Amino acid sequence: MKPLLAFFALAFVLSACQKTVHLNLGTTSPQLVITGAVTDQPGPYTVTMSTSEDFYSNNPYPSVSGAQVIIADTYLRQADTLTETSPGTYQTHTLTGVSGHNYALLVNYNGKSYTAQSTMPAPVELQDISFYSQSFGKNTDIQPIPNFQDPPGIGNDYQFVLYVNGKQLPKTFVFSDRLSDGRFIHETLNTDTSDLKPFDQLRIDMYCIDPNVYNYFYEVTQITDPGQQAGNAAPGNPTSNIYGGALGIFSAHTVSSSQTDVPKM
């Protein structure tokens, strides 16, 4: 239910003309980025550390090595010190993610500490995937619909990660039951025309995420989705759950997957 989006879309279809422009966006000093996750699937779990770069940089994001990274299950009072397996990638050893447990992340790097906490919500099963199609001229937009039952009680938040022919789609999709508590959910994910084609193999991983993680990724969609950028006059950095001044997010979430072939529509 995104009437505004459809509204802007229609406006652009009518008469818009688009071109790529080069803007003077200046330079920024690199900032530390930490992303990490604990799931209800078997480990190891990964924390990634990198830095930001200039908008027009054409290089891979610089990785950050040599940090001390610890994830603790605060319920079981067990801590796991991660090992850097490749530059900027740190992995757990013994930790097993359990729904309902609270996880804490501690990172020590360059004399500064960064902390974050996330509680893994109860799991919800992704039942299956269906599709919705709409044609504009020669293009046919095929968009996936994850189908699942939202449990009673407001506060269930979801994230969807899409894999097309095994490759992750670099887009963020989230859904909150704020207006949908207890419903059977069949909400279209707004993929682009070129993202899905008939006979592609599609896998959707549905995460149940905690409210802070939902807010973070909701704000990510507001600044990354071109349609939402058009409707957002005051973009800002998403509110992170990491204390200490780093960008990124630490999420403890469940995973439920479903896989299917994209039909010809």
Added chain:
Amino acid sequence: MIKLLFLPLLAPLALVAQNKDRHTLAGTVKDRSSGETMIGATVVLMERPVTGTVTNSYGFYSITAPSGTYHVLISFSGYATDTVEVDLHKDTTLSVSLAVGQELKEVVVRGGRSNTNITQSLMGVQKLSTADIKNIPVLFGEKDILKTIQLLPGIESAGDGNSGFFVRGGAADQNLILLDEATVYNPSHLLGFFSTFNSDAIKDVTVYKGEMPAQYGGRLSSVLDVKMNDGNDQRYGVSGGIGLIASHLNFEGPIKKHKGSFLVTARRTYADLFLKLSTDTTLKKSTLYFYDLNLKADYSFSDRDKIYLSGYLGQDKLGVSGQFGIDWGNSTATFRWNHIFSNRLFSNTSLIYSNYKYNIAINSNDDNITIASRIVDLHLKEDLQYSLGTDSKLNFGIDVIHHEPSPGIINTNAASSYNPVSLQKKYSLESAAYISHDWTPLPGWKLTYGLRGSLFQVFGPGKFYTYDSAGDVIHTDSASSGQIVKSYFNLEPRFSTSFQIGDNSSIKAAYARNVQYLHLLSNATSSTPTDLWIPSSPNVKPEISDQVSLGYYHNLLDNRYEFSAEVYYKALQNQIDYKNGAQLQANENVEADLLYGPGRAYGLELYAKKKEGKLTGWVSATFSKSQVKIPGVNNDTWFNSREDEPVNLSVVGTYKASRKWSFSANWVYNTGYPVTWPSGKYEVNGQPVYLYTTRNGNRMPAYHRLDLGATVITHKTQHSESSWTFSIYNAYDRWNAYIITFKQDPNNANQTLATQTALFGIIPSITYNFKF
């Protein structure tokens, strides 16, 4: 303090006592051929030339002077000036009808040319008549007052082709837009490309840029007072126009000759007819149109009583059949009763209804969802004008508005992903009483000063929430029906004065405080029909502005040329901004997502106008600054607001080449508005996320555009006329940036790109106009 404020208000009453040997001349000024009352016609006693007056919004004037014989001179721009001899030995009524002046012929009547821009004490006022906007070329050839006022100093456009506007750095919701006194909450059609004002139905438009007289209130930045045409009370007439995108038709005539008239004006766009021709199946199924209807009737029961009924109905429809639809529109109705108690005391009583609503329907994958929202106002207003003498007039009255916004009722079917929700209705009463005195203490020195007291009361029933800094509810109060939950009272002093220097120049100064109790929430780059109006509440404080300004006015060559320079400084309180990720749609706790801070705006406005001759037009230049300071944004420092466009230029010219042909052109330039662009990027879960450093730290590219127009009259007799209007919008085809968005390069995952979207290139159009 309050006593001191009232003291000058009482002073004029003392003057009444001296008025024994004085008598009052009063009456109405009308157009001879249509019987239409004329707003702002000048009435001067030749024997006392310094003491003139102008007719009010209903064409009524009143002058009090010592006994004697006078020559009364009545004039109005574009009309032949009339002179009448009057023996003023008792209170006398003099109503005058003026005939349209001969076109192209230079009628030179000394003193007939208006210099009210110099003499009147009000400043920051711009007036436009239909004649002013007739020849200015516009988008799709559709004449539009809201786009024409954007060519005036201090008024900025809200976007390419957009009817939204910002006055002196204030947001779009800080403009009070009135159509025959009824508030119009959404003045735009079709995403803002057209205004709700059909120029065929409009008589007169006045913009007050912050220093409004005390009878206006409720918005910070400006008042746009639009008066609808009266019908012709002498003969029936039909006029209309057929354009590429819209057609309009106007029908008027007498209800009873010289007693009453009616007017019906209708307009309909048909952009969707072109969509039907499209081969694209989705476009073919699309709906995209609007219509509006203006109705007006008036009737004089006697010389002392006249009633007016005016109505407006507008509706937009946009959607794709079977999938998505949105319709929205304003409807207003105004009933007015003019009563002349005596030649000195004029009264107008208005009863006004205003309704803005939108409805959304969504049908897709088993979802059938409807969303309905509306805001309903009931408004009672009593305005009185009392003439104390030739040089002294009192305006006073009361004003009560009942606001009832219903932010949203969402209905869904059983199979839908969404639950039905009804957001709380909000109830409030906005009341005001005002008094204002126009006074000429000495020849050449005019003064308007007044006071408006405004009271805003928030009523139950409803739940009222208190939030902590994180935006979580920490306390809930339940109010019963009719219970006053919160009251705000504000005194709004208004003051302006002019000192004339010689015949041709004056200096003016003004101060005004304005208070705004209703706020429009919109964090989108352009206005949408679903933007949310919220009333002040225990959490949301009224917005307050204090504006001071100073101006110099100079007319040349017997008032043929006008020049003005005005500077202003405005201090604002309780301006609204949004937290990151603010959820404005269907959110009962929307107030938890708001931030508040002070604002400031200042600027210089230059304006030069040529009023007569083959070539007429104006040049306007504005240099300004508009900033806000919001806690938690940009380290709590002042930063440029969305409305900050430091340089704004426009040049407007009309050349009457012959009786048949006239040509026009306008050129506009403005600095790009502030935007927030990323300066860097980083990766989260395989996706580039943009890194922002400063809110509004960048600027859109500068905007400029040339429009050209030509009108040829193909047939003209006394009562009938036909003409063709050709216009070219954006003549040098500059693709002005409407929005810039950012995305990952589809061909290189390491690269991110900026994409500029432009809405309009060169757009020619043609319109056929007729009248019989």
